[in-house]
Each structure stands twice: as structure tokens, then as C-alpha cells.
Amino acid sequence: MSKSWTSTLRLPKSTFPPRASAQLREQYIKRSADDFYEWQKANRPSDDTFVIHDGPPYANGNLHVGHALNKVLKDMILRVKVQQGRRVDYIPGWDCHGLPIELKALGKAEDGGKHLTPVEIRKSARNLASNTVLKQMKSFRSYGVMGDWDRRWTTMDAAFEMRQLRLFQKMVKKGLIYRRFKPVYWSPSSKTALAEAELEYKDDHVSTAAWVRFRIDDSWKDVPELAEAAGSMKGGLYAIIWTTTPWTLPANQAIAVHDDMNYSIVMDGEDGYIVAETRLDQTQDMLPNQTSSGASSIAGKHFTNLSYRHPLKGKSAPSQPIIHADFVTADSGSGLVHLAPGHGFDDYEVCRSLNLSVTAPIDNEGKFTADAYPDDPDRLTSAPSINHGGSQSVIDLLGSDILHVEKYKHKYPYDWRTKQPVVIRATEQWFADVSHIRDEALSALESVRFFPEVGRKRLESFVKGRSEWCISRQRAWGVPIPALFDKNGAAVVDEATVEHILSVMKDRGTGAWWSDAPDDPAWIPSRLSGEYRRGTDTMDVWFDSGSSWSMMSGQADVYLEGSDQHRGWFQSSLLTRVAAGAVEDTGFVKGAPFKQLITHGFTLDGEGKKMSKSLGNVIEPQQVMDGSLLPPVKRKGKAAQGPPTYDALGADALRLWAASSDYTKDVAISETVLRAIHTALLKYRTIAKMLLGSMHESARSAPLFTADHIALIQLRDTMEEVGKAFDKHEFYRGFSILNRWITNDLSAFYLEASKDRLYCGDGGGVIEPIFYGFMRMLAPMTPSLVEEVWEHRPEWMKQDMAVVHPLHQLYATPVISEDRLTLDLPAVRKDIPTLMAVHSAIKTGLEKARADKVVGSSLQSSIVVSTSDAGVIAVLERYADELANMFVVSSLEITAGDASPSTPGWEQYKQEIDINGSGVKGTIAVLPPHDAKCSRCWRYIAPVEDSLCGRCEEMVKE
Numbered sequence: 036m037s038k039s040w041t042s043t044l045r046l047p048k049s050t051f052p053p054r055a056s057a058q059l060r061e062q063y064i065k066r067s068a069d070d071f072y073e074w075q076k077a078n079r080p081s082d083d084t085f086v087i088h089d090g091p092p093y094a095n096g097n098l099h100v101g102h103a104l105n106k107v108l109k110d111m112i113l114r115v116k117v118q119q120g121r122r123v124d125y126i127p128g129w130d131c132h133g134l135p136i137e138l139k140a141l142g143k144a145e146d147g148g149k150h151l152t153p154v155e156i157r158k159s160a161r162n163l164a165s166n167t168v169l170k171q172m173k174s175f176r177s178y179g180v181m182g183d184w185d186r187r188w189t190t191m192d193a194a195f196e197m198r199q200l201r202l203f204q205k206m207v208k209k210g211l212i213y214r215r216f217k218p219v220y221w222s223p224s225s226k227t228a229l230a231e232a233e234l235e236y237k238d239d240h241v242s243t244a245a246w247v248r249f250r251i252d253d254s255w256k257d258v259p260e261l262a263e264a265a266g267s268m269k270g271g272l273y274a275i276i277w278t279t280t281p282w283t284l285p286a287n288q289a290i291a292v293h294d295d296m297n298y299s300i301v302m303d304g305e306d307g308y309i310v311a312e313t314r315l316d317q318t319q320d321m322l323p324n325q326t327s328s329g330a331s332s333i334a335g336k337h338f339t340n341l342s343y344r345h346p347l348k349g350k351s352a353p354s355q356p357i358i359h360a361d362f363v364t365a366d367s368g369s370g371l372v373h374l375a376p377g378h379g380f381d382d383y384e385v386c387r388s389l390n391l392s393v394t395a396p397i398d399n400e401g402k403f404t405a406d407a408y409p410d411d412p413d414r415l416t417s418a419p420s421i422n423h424g425g426s427q428s429v430i431d432l433l434g435s436d437i438l439h440v441e442k443y444k445h446k447y448p449y450d451w452r453t454k455q456p457v458v459i460r461a462t463e464q465w466f467a468d469v470s471h472i473r474d475e476a477l478s479a480l481e482s483v484r485f486f487p488e489v490g491r492k493r494l495e496s497f498v499k500g501r502s503e504w505c506i507s508r509q510r511a512w513g514v515p516i517p518a519l520f521d522k523n524g525a526a527v528v529d530e531a532t533v534e535h536i537l538s539v540m541k542d543r544g545t546g547a548w549w550s551d552a553p554d555d556p557a558w559i560p561s562r563l564s565g566e567y568r569r570g571t572d573t574m575d576v577w578f579d580s581g582s583s584w585s586m587m588s589g590q591a592d593v594y595l596e597g598s599d600q601h602r603g604w605f606q607s608s609l610l611t612r613v614a615a616g617a618v619e620d621t622g623f624v625k626g627a628p629f630k631q632l633i634t635h636g637f638t639l640d641g642e643g644k645k646m647s648k649s650l651g652n653v654i655e656p657q658q659v660m661d662g663s664l665l666p667p668v669k670r671k672g673k674a675a676q677g678p679p680t681y682d683a684l685g686a687d688a689l690r691l692w693a694a695s696s697d698y699t700k701d702v703a704i705s706e707t708v709l710r711a712i713h714t715a716l717l718k719y720r721t722i723a724k725m726l727l728g729s730m731h732e733s734a735r736s737a738p739l740f741t742a743d744h745i746a747l748i749q750l751r752d753t754m755e756e757v758g759k760a761f762d763k764h765e766f767y768r769g770f771s772i773l774n775r776w777i778t779n780d781l782s783a784f785y786l787e788a789s790k791d792r793l794y795c796g797d798g799g800g801v802i803e804p805i806f807y808g809f810m811r812m813l814a815p816m817t818p819s820l821v822e823e824v825w826e827h828r829p830e831w832m833k834q835d836m837a838v839v840h841p842l843h844q845l846y847a848t849p850v851i852s853e854d855r856l857t858l859d860l861p862a863v864r865k866d867i868p869t870l871m872a873v874h875s876a877i878k879t880g881l882e883k884a885r886a887d888k889v890v891g892s893s894l895q896s897s898i899v900v901s902t903s904d905a906g907v908i909a910v911l912e913r914y915a916d917e918l919a920n921m922f923v924v925s926s927l928e929i930t931a932g933d934a935s936p937s938t939p940g941w942e943q944y945k946q947e948i949d950i951n952g953s954g955v956k957g958t959i960a961v962l963p964p965h966d967a968k969c970s971r972c973w974r975y976i977a978p979v980e981d982s983l984c985g986r987c988e989e990m991v992k993e
């Protein structure tokens with residue numbers, strides 16, 4: 036019977052648990068986030084601070100994994116910078132004003148908020164936003180995100196609002212702010228103007244489209260080109276137009292043709308109809324009896340002196356003109372376009388250039404006003420709103436002038452919050468003139484770095500495509516536009532008036548703008564005489580968040596948000612800063628507010644669908660942390676009867692998912708993805724436990740073998756590659772490089788090769804340097820895991836004050852002192868491919884033998900390498916003494932020549948050596964061991980059964 040030698044072995048021992056308890060996990064997160072942030076503020080140099088300026092999340096509702104992706108990406112970038120020796124600055128912020136919160140506040144009131152005053156609405160909205168900020172902050176912190184949480188900012192802070200109003204004042208001074216009656220996107224469902232960034236386009240919107248005729252005044256008969264048609268026509272001549280918004284017909288002010296397009300006149304009964312030649316087919320259905328009038332190929336310019344009657348405009352209304360417009364094309368409608376400048380951007384531009392008046396006879400809710408049909412106002416004021424049948428009322432009213440009605444499916448803008456269609460409506464609004472700063476904004480982008488680079492074109496195109504920015508909203512929950520109005524409704528906005536208003540706000544708060552008595556004289560500067568009232572518009576929330584850069588002394592190193600912010604926050608931040616910089620300001624570094632712009636994609640479910648509340652596929656970060664998206668843990672016995680439990684890996688799981696995601700595209704989260712994350716995390720824990728249990732103080736002075744040098748080379752190469760990927764914010768690349776190293780280099784090679792030395796030998800090797808390297812690579816991704824591992828470091832390491840906490844270590848500091856190396860690393864590096872090729876051949880041969888149950892452990896073998904390749908022989912000879920241990924076999928022999936020895940029954944366990952696909956360089960043969968199994972180390976090198984090998988005899992003597 037062999038004696039048990041277990042007590043003489045150094046089996047790995049560690050207190051590191053398979054899972055951390057929830058309570059401990061919280062502690063590790065606090066230490067690796069809050070405490071660590073404070074530590075770096077105190078210990079990293081202050082002269083070169085790295086700043087990520089937070090794109091404020093909206094303080095409404097629950098967080099989803101997209102929020103977590105954003106915050107964790109920022110956090111990882113900051114942690115990489117601390118590893119590089121920088122101090123970092125990150126002050127989280129929240130976007131708190133705006134419609135969704137206001138709607139929620141109204142919804143909480145009993146009657147839907149109809150009777151709430153603006154002061155009451157604002158109070159309720161502020162409460163909602165404040166509570167949400169605290170809730171969201173708690174969640175963000177549970178992800179291990181570090182930052183200056185106590186100095187957090189919100190767009191509803193008094194100081195923030197004042198800075199924003201100062202910025203507005205600068206733009207007023209520069210002449211960049213003006214008020215105008217012109218079309219804007221209007222949401223009848225929210226009763227406010229909307230910015231482009233607040234629209235969502237729906238591809239399958241169905242409109243009621245109508246073909247409508249307008250009778251041309253008789254003066255057409257005097258046009259020579261039309262004389263022939265005039266002779267044969269007993270009835271009237273009509274222009275045909277096609278519109279997808281019949282409700283805009285009451286606002287029609289003109290009909291446009293194109294000067295150079297050709298038109299025909301077709302007859303139907305006694306009447307003639309003008310249609311573009313290319314569109315004649317379209318009129319077949321609505322004019323079934325049509326015949327040719329003989330008048331064809333008449334250039335559009337011959338119609339532009341004509342006028343027509345609009346039947347809805349009232350008996351005394353003047354005729355309206357037919358005009359030329361560049362945007363009329365030969366491939367849609369009739370080739371004649373209905374122009375309603377109060378309801379169309381192009382219409383507005385062309386009509387204004389001709390001094391045609393602009394009307395928009397609908398109210399805030401999309402109901403017709405009395406101006407829509409002056410002859411009998413009730414007919415349309417009693418009609419449903421324009422999005423709910425208003426078009427049909429107009430069609431009914433036009434009667435026989437409607438030639439045809441059809442359903443038309445097309446892309447159409449919707450309110451991003453209410454999910455209801457929006458319209459274009461002229462209203463009095465405040466605008467920021469962007470056209471004058473556009474070139475400067477574009478040139479400011481030239482020095483900005485974009486990741487991914489495709490973002491540059493996107494942001495440029497949004498800036499190029501915008502000439503003005505509607506900054507006013509007709510809502511209560513926002514920063515007031517500091518404007519006064521006289522008795523006639525004329526607005527007063529100039530630098531001095533704004534200055535006066537701001538001085539009152541400084542004393543009374545912005546809320547006083549609403550709560551003070553309407554006639555409170557304090558708000559009116561003394562130089563204005565007469566009656567004035569305060570305006571009730573608030574600013575676009577993109578102006579709020581867009582002015583957040585003003586809290587920084589200079590530019591941020593990084594802005595990082597979802598790719599939808601090119602047209603939102605990135606753009607509004609750029610424009611407001613460039614606008615402010617245009618004012619001569621001392622000490623203001625002009626340019627974009629960001630040096631680098633990083634964008635990430637949206638989060639998708641397992642089927643590649645964008646997450647949305649309506650699809651019900653939104654994943655909350657909590658679900659990733661508590662493991663409930665994966666099947667429950669299998670349990671045995673009585674426990675299996677109880678409620679299911681899930682493998683909760685906490686913030687580590689959420690963060691590693693973010694780290695592993697190629698966020699330059701949309702990011703999927705599914706069971707498969709999370710399973711891979713869990714597997715990786717469990718592997719990290721296993722490796723960490725093994726390293727913790729195998730670090731011995733004595734190893735610091737033990738000699739290094741070849742395997743140790745190889746492991747150091749592999750570690751250095753990996754750390755360098757991972758470091759580069761992290762520096763370029765490509766965490767997903769770093770993650771996969773790290774995993775490859777763990778699998779191929781660490782698990783399959785070094786830890787295997789070291790086991791005998793660690794457990795049965797002197798315990799030497801380079802486990803400690805590997806431990807530091809591993810921790811440094813994990814630090815940005817799973818800092819709380821690093822903290823937890825550190826807590827379980829061996830006692831002797833805790834006593835050693837010279838060892839630096841892995842989170843505090845500089846990434847580039849060498850993991851081992853150079854003077855411990857006994858081999859020339861470049862020389863070893865050259866030999867590695869040969870050694871690994873031989874190792875790989877041996878492993879394959881052994882696997883076959885093991886599959887045939889010829890051997891159990893790999894130690895139950897002796898290996899003969901036969902080769903006639905002098906290079907291979909030279910390499911192997913150099914490390915001859917160490918090869919058996921390095922390859923975890925009991926003995927290894929090198930023979931020159933191609934003849935490979937055999938033992939009966941073992942012939943098939945030969946394997947060719949191929950160095951990186953360069954052809955066969957020799958053969959290895961797996962043969963039975965020569966000696967007996969050592970009962971302590973299990974290597975087959977003992978002289979007789981049940982004895983010890985020479986090394987083990989020495990070890991147990993000590």
C-alpha cells in the first residue's frame with residue numbers, strides 16, 4: 036500500500052470563493068469605484084486631467100441596457116487613463132426639462148392636468164425629475180461606474196439655467212436669435228413645436244390623398260399659346276393638383292408649375308385640364324372621358340401669368356397666382372403643385388420670396404380656425420382635427436372640385452414621445468440662426484477625432500443641412516425664453532433687456548418668471564415704457580443639454596453617446612459653443628466642445644430587433660446582473676423543490692458584456708451572448724483562484740526556467756496588444772485577446788507545465804508577475820472582481836507594503852524586474868514556434884493514446900522526438916533538461932534521423948511535427964514510460980513501484 040504524501044505537497048490554497056455574496060459585492064464595488072475615484076484624484080497629477088463630459092441621460096423612467104452600455108464604456112475609458120497615469124474627471128449629469136416629464140406630471144393630476152397652472156406643473160415635474168435622478172444614480176453606481184456623484188449636475192439646477200441663459204444672451208448680442216412666423220414641425224398631440232431631433236419617421240403611414248381642380252380665371256384665353264384650345268372649349272380651364280394633406284387646402288396660396296416642363300390640356304366634357312405631359316397616364320381614372328384638346332407641349336412658363344379662384348377663400352377674396360418653383364418635378368402628382376406656405380418648408384421659401392402671405396388656419400390641437408373657411412366658419416371649426424378626419428371635411432366641402440380620393444402609403448414624421456403624426460404649421464417661434472456659424476462649426480470639426488470615423492460625415496451632414504434652429508416650445512417645464520411683449524404682441528429681446536431679466540432671476544430664481552404676478556413691474560427694465568408682459572415659451576431641451584459644455588473651463592477630451600446624438604446633443608453642443616465663441620470673449624478657446632467624439636450603436640435583442648417598450652423586449656441592466664436571463668441553476672435534492680435561483684454575477688457580468696460588445700455597430704444581447712459572458716467570468720474566477728493559491732513568496736528568489744521565460748514573453752505580448760486595444764477604446768478586441776491568452780498560453784501551456792513545480796517542487800515560477808498582468812488587463816472591465824481577488828491575496832503579500840494595489844498600478848510598469856531573467860528573451864522568442872510545434876504534436880499523440888485508454892495521465896508516457904532537421908535539434912538540445920517537465924511527460928529523448936522507434940501496440944501514437952505549416956520537420960512517438968510511478972508526484976521516474984523519485988526523496992527529507 037502506498038503511503039499518502041499529500042501533506043508534503045503545496046496544493047493551491049485560497050480563500051477566494053466561487054461567488055461573492057451580494058453584501059460583499061457591494062463593498063467591492065464601493066472600493067473599486069467611489070474610493071478608487073477619490074484615490075486617483077489625490078494621487079494622479081493634476082496638471083493633465085482627462086475629462087469625459089457626460090451626455091446627460093433623460094431623467095424619466097427606468098434604465099435599460101443601452102444606458103448601462105453608455106456609462107460602462109465611459110467608465111472603462113477613464114480607468115484606462117488612470118492606468119496610464121492620468122487623473123480623470125467625470126461629473127455625471129441629467130437632462131431634466133421637457134415634454135415627457137411634463138406629460139407625466141400632468142398625467143398624475145386628477146383631471147389630466149387641465150387645470151394646473153404652469154407653477155403647479157413645474158413643481159410636480161421638478162419632483163418627478165429629482166426622484167428619477169436619485170433612482171438612476173443608484174443604478175449607475177451599482178454598475179461600478181465611478182465619478183464625482185456628489186457634484187452631479189442637472190439641467191434644472193439654478194446655476195445651470197443661469198449659464199444657459201447667459202449663453203442665450205450672447206447669441207442675442209451676436210444677432211443670432213430672432214422671432215418669426217414660419218412653418219415648423221408641430222405636434223398636435225403634444226401641442227408644441229418639435230425639433231428635427233424629436234421626430235421619428237414611420238415608413239407605412241397612410242394618408243388620404245386627393246386630386247383637386249382649381250378653375251383658372253378667364254384671362255388665359257388671351258395667351259397666344261393657348262388660343263387653339265380656347266377655341267374648342269365651352270367650359271372652364273382647370274389646374275389639377277395632387278395632395279397627401281387635403282387639410283392644408285384652406286391654406287393654399289398659389290399653384291406652382293415648372294417653367295421648362297411641358298404641359299398638355301386634356302378635355303373632359305366641355306372642360307379643359309392642365310396636366311404635365313409625363314403625368315397624363317395618372318389622370319385616366321379621374322377623367323374617364325378625356326380627349327385631346329390639341330394643345331400639347333406647352334412650356335410651364337406660359338401659365339405663370341395666370342391666376343385661379345380658390346373656392347374656400349370667400350367670395351371677396353382675390354384670385355391667386357400660378358407661379359414657377361424649382362422643386363416641381365415631372366415624376367409625381369400632376370406636375371402642378373399646391374402651395375400652402377403655412378404648412379410646407381419649400382412652399383414657405385418660394386411664397387415668401389414672392390411676398391405671398393402665409394396662413395395656417397389650424398390651432399394648437401390641429402383643429403381648424405374660423406379663417407379656414409370664412410364664408411361659413413362652422414363648417415370647418417366643427418370638423419374633427421386634421422389628424423382625425425379633418426381632411427375628409429375639406430374634401431366634402433370642395434364637392435365636385437375633388438376629382439379623385441385615394442389612400443396613399445408613405446414615410447411620415449411622428450412625435451417621438453407621443454407616437455402620433457406631426458404636421459408642419461407656421462407659428463410665431465424663436466429661432467437661432469445657424470447659417471451664419473455653419474462654416475465655423477464645420478471647420479471646428481476638422482480637428483475633432485471620431486470613433487468610429489464614419490461619425491464625422493454624419494455630424495457634418497446634419498450641420499450642413501440646417502440653417503436655423505427652432506428653439507422655442509409652448510410648454511411650461513423648461514428654461515424660459517427671456518422675452519417681453521408689448522401690448523401689440525411685438526417681442527422685445529435685446530442684450531440689455533435680457534441682462535435686466537437675468538438680474539431679477541438671479542434674485543428670485545427662474546421659477547419667479549411664472550410665479551410672479553403678470554404685471555409685476557420688476558421684470559420690465561425702466562427704459563421701456565408702456566405695458567409689457569413676460570413671454571411664456573420655454574427653450575428646446577436640446578438647447579439645455581447643448582449648453583452643458585459651459586460648465587467646463589476648456590474642451591472635453593471625450594464626448595461618448597449613442598449614434599443618434601449626431602443630430603441631437605453633439606450637434607446642439609457644437610452649435611451653441613461655436614455661436615458663443617463667435618462673440619469676442621477673452622480666454623475662450625474657440626472650437627468644438629469635444630476633442631474626440633465616440634459613438635455607440637443601439638442595443639438589440641437576440642433576434643436583432645431594436646429594443647422598445649412597444650415590442651416588450653427591453654432588457655434592464657438588473658436582469659443581466661441577477662442572471663435571470665439565463666436558465667436557473669440546477670440543484671439537487673430538496674433544494675430542487677424550492678423556487679429557482681439564478682447565477683447572479685453582478686456588475687461584473689454587465690460590465691463584461693459591455694466590454695465584449697463591438698459597440699461601433701448595434702449591440703445584441705441574448706441568452707447566447709450572456710452565456711459566453713458567464714463562461715468567461717467563471718474562467719476568470721477559476722484562474723484567479725488558482726493564481727492566488729499558487730503564489731509563494733519563495734518564488735521571488737527561485738530560479739526561472741525556460742517555461743517561465745516563455746510565459747513572460749506571452750504575457751508581455753498579450754499585455755501590449757490588450758493595452759493598445761484599450762487605448763483605442765476597442766475593449767471588445769482587448770477582451771478577446773485576453774481570453775485567447777488565458778486559453779492558449781496560460782491554461783493549456785504554462786499552468787500545466789508549472790503544476791509539478793508548484794505542487795511537488797520548489798513552488799517557483801512567474802505566477803506573481805502573471806497575477807499582476809492579469810489583474811491589470813481585467814481592471815478597466817471588471818474592477819470589482821479585481822478588488823475581490825485582491826482581498827484574497829496571500830497573507831505574506833498583505834504584509835508586503837511594497838506591493839501596489841492592482842487598480843493603482845501603472846499599466847506599463849514591468850511585472851517583473853529585468854535582473855531576474857536568466858535567458859535572453861529575444862533568443863527564447865525565436866525558439867518558441869519550434870517548442871510549441873513539438874508540444875502540440877505530443878499533445879495530439881497523447882490524446883489519441885488517452886482516447887484508446889492506453890494511457891491515463893500524460894505523465895504515463897515517454898516521448899522520443901526523431902528529426903533530421905538540424906535547426907529543430909539545436910533548439911531542443913538547448914532546453915533538453917526541461918522539455919519533459921515543460922510538456923508534462925515523464926521523459927523525453929531526442930534522436931537524430933528519421934527513424935522513429937516503436938513499441939508493439941503503440942505504433943499509432945506517432946505524430947508529425949509541423950512548425951506553423953512549414954512542412955514536416957520530424958516525428959514524435961508516444962511510448963510507454965521507462966520507470967515506475969513516483970507515489971508523490973506521479974511522474975513515471977521512480978526506480979520501483981511504491982517508491983519516490985529522486986527529486987521527491989529530497990523534498991520529503993527537508
Ligand SMILES: [Zn+2]
Nearest residue numbers: 969972984987
Ligand atoms: Zn516524484
